[in-house]
Amino acid sequence: MSWRLAALKNGFQEDAAYRVEFFLSIFSSALVPAAIQIILWYALFQLGGQTEVAGWSYAQLIQYTLVSTLFTQVRGGDHDFDLQEMIRTGSLSNYLLKPISAVEFVYLRGVGGRLFVALVCLCIGTLAFAAFGFSIPRLWGAMLLAIAGNVIHYQIGAVLATAAFLWEEAYSLLMVKNMLVQLLSGELIPLNLFPVASQWIWKSTPFYLYVYGPTQYALGNWTHSEYLHGLGMALAWMMGLSVLIRLSWGWGIRKYSSLGG
Amino acid sequence: MHVIEVDRVSRSFRSVKKKAGLKGTLELLVKPEYQESQALQEVSFSIEAGAFVGLIGANGAGKTTLLKILSGLIPASSGKARVLGVDPFERTLDFRRSISLVMGQKAQLWWDLPAVDAFDLIQAIYEIPKAKYQERLHTLAELLDVTRLFQTQIRRLSLGERMKMELIGALLHWPKVIFLDEPTIGLDVLAAHKLREFLREFNHREKATIILTSHNMDDIERLCSRVMILRSGKMIYDGKPEGLTKKGERQLSVRLLEKPTAEELSRQTGVASSQIVLANGETEEEIPEGSVRFTLGNEQIVGTLQKLMQSYQVIDMSIHEPDLEYVIQRMYESGESNEAKGST
Numbered sequence: 001m002s003w004r005l006a007a008l009k010n011g012f013q014e015d016a017a018y019r020v021e022f023f024l025s026i027f028s029s030a031l032v033p034a035a036i037q038i039i040l041w042y043a044l045f046q047l048g049g050q051t052e053v054a055g056w057s058y059a060q061l062i063q064y065t066l067v068s069t070l071f072t073q074v075r076g077g078d079h080d081f082d083l084q085e086m087i088r089t090g091s092l093s094n095y096l097l098k099p100i101s102a103v104e105f106v107y108l109r110g111v112g113g114r115l116f117v118a119l120v121c122l123c124i125g126t127l128a129f130a131a132f133g134f135s136i137p138r139l140w141g142a143m144l145l146a147i148a149g150n151v152i153h154y155q156i157g158a159v160l161a162t163a164a165f166l167w168e169e170a171y172s173l174l175m176v177k178n179m180l181v182q183l184l185s186g187e188l189i190p191l192n193l194f195p196v197a198s199q200w201i202w203k204s205t206p207f208y209l210y211v212y213g214p215t216q217y218a219l220g221n222w223t224h225s226e227y228l229h230g231l232g233m234a235l236a237w238m239m240g241l242s243v244l245i246r247l248s249w250g251w252g253i254r255k256y257s258s259l260g261g
Numbered sequence: 262m263h264v265i266e267v268d269r270v271s272r273s274f275r276s277v278k279k280k281a282g283l284k285g286t287l288e289l290l291v292k293p294e295y296q297e298s299q300a301l302q303e304v305s306f307s308i309e310a311g312a313f314v315g316l317i318g319a320n321g322a323g324k325t326t327l328l329k330i331l332s333g334l335i336p337a338s339s340g341k342a343r344v345l346g347v348d349p350f351e352r353t354l355d356f357r358r359s360i361s362l363v364m365g366q367k368a369q370l371w372w373d374l375p376a377v378d379a380f381d382l383i384q385a386i387y388e389i390p391k392a393k394y395q396e397r398l399h400t401l402a403e404l405l406d407v408t409r410l411f412q413t414q415i416r417r418l419s420l421g422e423r424m425k426m427e428l429i430g431a432l433l434h435w436p437k438v439i440f441l442d443e444p445t446i447g448l449d450v451l452a453a454h455k456l457r458e459f460l461r462e463f464n465h466r467e468k469a470t471i472i473l474t475s476h477n478m479d480d481i482e483r484l485c486s487r488v489m490i491l492r493s494g495k496m497i498y499d500g501k502p503e504g505l506t507k508k509g510e511r512q513l514s515v516r517l518l519e520k521p522t523a524e525e526l527s528r529q530t531g532v533a534s535s536q537i538v539l540a541n542g543e544t545e546e547e548i549p550e551g552s553v554r555f556t557l558g559n560e561q562i563v564g565t566l567q568k569l570m571q572s573y574q575v576i577d578m579s580i581h582e583p584d585l586e587y588v589i590q591r592m593y594e595s596g597e598s599n600e601a602k603g604s605t
Binding site for chain 2: 002003005006007010013014017018090091093094096097098099100254256257258
């Protein structure tokens with residue numbers, strides 16, 4: 001077995017070591033944003049008497065909220081926080097001396113549990129899509145885009161984490177990134193609710209590929225060509241970020257002081 | 262053949278200086294000050310293949326920094342280091358497959374998993390063939406007597422058991438060079454003994470080159486054929502452990518009925534008071550209660566004993582070679598007093 005597969009398996013084993021936490025984590029991270037959205041849409045449409053918001057009906061917004069929950073579960077992961085903590089405390093040394101890429105290894109060990117969550121979401125989504133007559137192939141394609149989003153999310157974190165080589169404290173940078181992601185990924189509101197003049201903001205980040213893009217495609221609001229364009233953008237971001245990781249880590253490792261011991 | 266070559270290696274670290282209190286915190290935010298510390302200064306040595314070398318030094322002497330440079334974790338600020346013929350900081354794949362670093366104070370295995378899962382991952386990382394992996398795992402587990410613990414989560418193991426698992430994890434790929442940073446720290450006497458036996462056996466059997474740092478002189482005395490001593494980043498000794506003791510130097514321990522002071526003993530015997538240690542609770546050294554220890558040349562022993570017997574009633578006596586701990590302590594103390602003199 002290659003070390004990549006072994007790391008994935010090992011990470012999943014570690015995640016599953018705490019059963020209650022593992023099962024809670026499957027459904028917990030998307031619950032709060034979903035609840036906020038449902039309350040917001042209820043207030044606007046049922047209490048405020050609106051019939052449409054930026055072209056979205058009440059039913060469409062509720063559909064968006066429920067489907068986006070599947071992809072919100074897949075985005076994220078805190079492996080980039082792990083990475084900056086390793087740099088800060090010196091425990092990165094354990095990985096630097098092994099014949100592997102430390103950045104890749106930390107991701108693969110961390111993503112095992114998240115991929116299991118993606119599989120669970122896919123199963124639930126497939127059943128729901130079949131029951132309500134939505135396109136199941138679109139759901140699967142959307143999940144692929146969401147997984148690409150997960151990779152991009154970590155890659156950005158891995159680049160930001162290199163600040164810890166210099167300041168020993170890149171935590172706040174990663175927190176800011178996560179807040180931006182919450183706002184610009186589409187997990188709180190559909191991104192086309194943004195004012196037209198400020199739509200360029202989310203379009204110029206890859207965050208919309210995490211939740212908004214997959215949800216729009218799964219619901220049939222994106223055409224196949226829009227989806228392929230999104231997938232192409234995700235690939236371009238991944239390649240660009242890979243280069244950036246090489247550069248920033250090549251620089252950072254020279255500053256690494258391997259504290260402790 | 263030299264496996265490790267170090268030529269005038271120095272290493273300094275820059276860190277932020279934080280003054281105490283709220284004012285210090287605010288100053289740190291607005292105008293941080295930096296301080297430079299010199300961890301290693303012009304250290305040079307070379308090590309033959311298969312050697313078992315002890316690296317000794319007080320806290321902050323530069324031992325761990327040296328191991329980090331040799332294992333490729335950090336670069337030297339100046340000078341050259343080569344391990345297995347390459348610059349360790351290049352960290353080539355071949356180099357990483359050939360070395361291992363074990364830090365007694367840092368866990369490398371994954372706490373929430375049983376050891377066997379961690380070993381399986383290590384097998385995949387180092388691409389160890391299945392049959393070889395099983396054979397090595399069996400050998401190492403037998404030597405360290407931990408087979409029954411393989412299914413237990415690492416975090417549920419005792420410190421000694423965990424350290425043994427760490428060693429297995431670090432050796433599964435059969436490294437040619439092993440850096441051990443205080444591997445017996447926190448272990449009880451039995452566990453430390455077992456680890457030592459294991460390391461001796463591994464070095465003997467596999468001809469691996471091992472550098473060991475330890476504060477435990479037992480580790481060094483029992484395992485190492487060569488000792489290097491660092492003080493404030495400088496190499497102050499490099500040679501055989503026996504070379505540390507002065508030729509013909511002995512320790513005479515006597516138990517007297519009377520309780521004389523060191524000055525009185527010095528007056529009666531003519532031995533300098535710096536060579537006399539009393540077990541009066543004021544010293545940290547391990548001398549039996551009520552005893553006096555003289556550090557003497559061979560030729561001084563008989564005369565000193567005669568003078569003692571003329572003035573006091575000697576209940577018990579013994580003569581032995583000074584132990585390594587004592588010698589190194591003296592070496593450090595004399596170095597510190599020389600440095601203090603130099604600075605005044």
